[in-house]
Amino acid sequence: MSSPLYARIRRSAQFQQLVARRNRFTLSLFSLILASFYGYMALVSFWPELIAMRLAPGSNLTFGVAAGAFLFLFFCVLSGFYVYRANGEFDRMTQSLVAGLEQEDRA
Numbered sequence: 001m002s003s004p005l006y007a008r009i010r011r012s013a014q015f016q017q018l019v020a021r022r023n024r025f026t027l028s029l030f031s032l033i034l035a036s037f038y039g040y041m042a043l044v045s046f047w048p049e050l051i052a053m054r055l056a057p058g059s060n061l062t063f064g065v066a067a068g069a070f071l072f073l074f075f076c077v078l079s080g081f082y083v084y085r086a087n088g089e090f091d092r093m094t095q096s097l098v099a100g101l102e103q104e105d106r107a
Contacts, residue, residue, distance in 0.1 A: 018097065
């Protein structure tokens with residue numbers, strides 16, 4: 001693609017909307033991940049009794065291990081949600097942008 005085409009795409013209102021929505025979405029997921037991770041680290045640092053608490057009498061599974069496993073699953077789910085949204089909404093917006101540019105070129 002040529003430089004003028006890239007400039008035209010960047011000036012497009014659809015492209016700016018796509019970038020803004022994608023950035024808001026990724027920033028919100030990033031904030032959620034940071035808050036979850038650092039919340040867990042804060043629990044480990046400031047409330048070790050809770051982290052060491054067994055989930056059931058006689059069990060070797062502690063709250064800390066269960067919470068860590070939950071975080072791992074939670075982050076996987078968030079990654080899947082990002083992929084779902086990127087392959088859905090954001091790809092549709094990109095296809096619409098490209099189709100609009102192709103129609104402008106034909107006109």
